[in-house]
Amino acid sequence: MPSFARFTPLLSSLPATVPFVGPEAIERNRGLIVRARIGANESGFGPAPSVVAAMAEAASDTWHYSDPENFELKQALAAHLGCSPTNIAVGEGIDALLGHIVRMIIEPGMPVVTSLGAYPTFNFHVAGYGGRLVTAPYVQDREDLAGLLELVKRENAPLVYFANPDNPMGSWWNADAVAEFAEALPETCLLILDEAYCETAPDGTTPALSRLIDRPNVMRTRTLSKAYGLAGARVGYVITTPENAQAFDKIRNHFGMARISVAGALAALKDQAYLTDVLQKISASRDAISDIARANGLLPLVSATNFVAIDCGRDGAYARAIVDGLMEHGVFIRMPGVAPLNRCIRISTGLPQDMTLLAEALPQVLKTIG
Template sequence: MSARFSKILSALPASTPFVGPETLERMRGSPYEVRLGANESAFGLSPKAMAVLRSEADRASWYCDPEHFDLRELLAAEFSIARENIVVGEGIDGLLGLTVRAYCDPGDAVVTSLGAYPTFNYHVAGFGARLLTTPYRPDCHNDTAALVDLARRENAKLLYLANPDNPTGTFLGRSAVEEILEDLPQHCLLLLDEAYYEFAPDQDLLPVIAEDPRLIRFRTFSKAHGMAGLRIGYAIASRDTIAAFDKIRLHFGVGRLSQLAAAASLGDRAFVATVIADVAKGRDDYEALARDLNIPSIPSFTNFVALDVGSEDRSQQMVHKLHEMGVFVRRPGVPILGRFVRLTVGKTPERVALKERFADAFRSLI
């Protein structure tokens, strides 16, 4: 007789946090012409990172450095912290799973916004913790007071917050995040997902204080650095937290080429600055599209913009119509946010193609 699955796994429904565009392309029988639904960077890799990948390709057969020493040294210098305050992992997705595993026993309470990043919820369920949510505010910002109140009432272990936010693109400045930290209940950690921090106003970001025991910060090379397919991110936390992660992390999970490319890109400030500027232009284009169609959009501090098409039904229609037109986009699927369609910033030709098809689809709505 074969071994039985764990009680946690047996109780879970079949699910995945995302249906990838490749799956949707197989369903539609042809590739998308415009791929603007996954918040990938349309602007490629740093030339320095590309040069490293080419020069090191013959050594792809080698295992990685399991300590990620060189990259952690560079990150430590970047933020004026110690190498021991940094852990590298398989993107923020992998690091969130590591965090839930490290801190949560089955049944422990975890708090987030309803409609926030679904991969975090996936990990919470997978490790048997108890997910509790509170809706976004009517203005589509995270309801930070409600999140803290919920964490206090339920004696939560973790409070997850993306800032800038996914899927809305909104941003909480330094004072708002400091207020959350001050109000956190004892023994509750703030997990601050800063995947899009490069696109936010630098002067209003919470300073990096690595030894703050209340906080773990997550950052990635997937967005501004264009390395979503290389799966590499990092977390900044107290030395005690990082040492605990070392007990359970997947030491060979981040490949050698990913580490080298990330290190090279980190040293290419000019490239990243160009990406940030190009994304800002693209956001302007999408906001202009919204104005042309006389619909609202959420001011964004990310590489995407969410456009309000009026209702959840109309949003579903838009995604379906664009899918049929060869355009991949996504939409949130929860109350308050369900009326939006989210558009990743593409290069100029992609934005032009999207603008034409989006306008046609919108005008054809029932």
């Protein structure tokens, strides 16, 4: 049966693809069971026990919609960050917020600048609003700030996306370089500075809020999905000027936040001791992944995130064979989608038992695929 005849021409022109195939789909489609879930850059360390308790307590009130203004969460985020609640917009993860930002700015045919092989969900939203992606290749496995700036100017682009640290390579620029990039952009170009991994990055990676917060052409996106271990709760936020933050109210889903998730986020922000502990575990796990890679003759890249990209030294087909081979052993990992980044595999940090499974499976897979 054909689909409805009056879908927009834009929708009809889009491929029915999703940016990611989830581990659940892999299990269903290949009849396999995930034993080590270290592919989606979630936190295998989980949320804090205090967060789980707060969410459990909130469960019986789940018949309430959440406060559509997200007042308490904005207050808590502002106190945590040292800015005003008016500087914050809240949404169902960075992913939803990226969609809103693209919708605010992009009309069909407009150029949008990003790096070739950077976070695909952003590209997905750009396609959904009819934008035209213009990409700068990574240089030495890092996003190329000068290249991005040049493209913005050449295309007179109204929107540029840059993640610091980045996914899928785990690379980063220091705070000064990032702030200088933001300051060098024309006022007519909005920067999405995606800081999904800011908690796991070394000191000096994230520009001070005060340096960029008054710039109407900067929106910084952050999430509780990564270090805070709340990926399934879907809590993200934007830090920007009050006027920009208000613009989200024109288009956001006002009852989009799950009440249980907000309770979890409030508890997570309070439990900074747990976060500190998890950050140490993430760092130790990055080391463990890197050791396993080296022990197998592969080259781990230095990472500022909760995952490690590993250069497998050959092409995308070889890296794909490793990803698929590991899955046969129940080890779910992913890989970058675009050459030359796709010579790498990408492994999320996880529990010691995940590392044991990885250490057992990887040499077997490498031997099998030769």
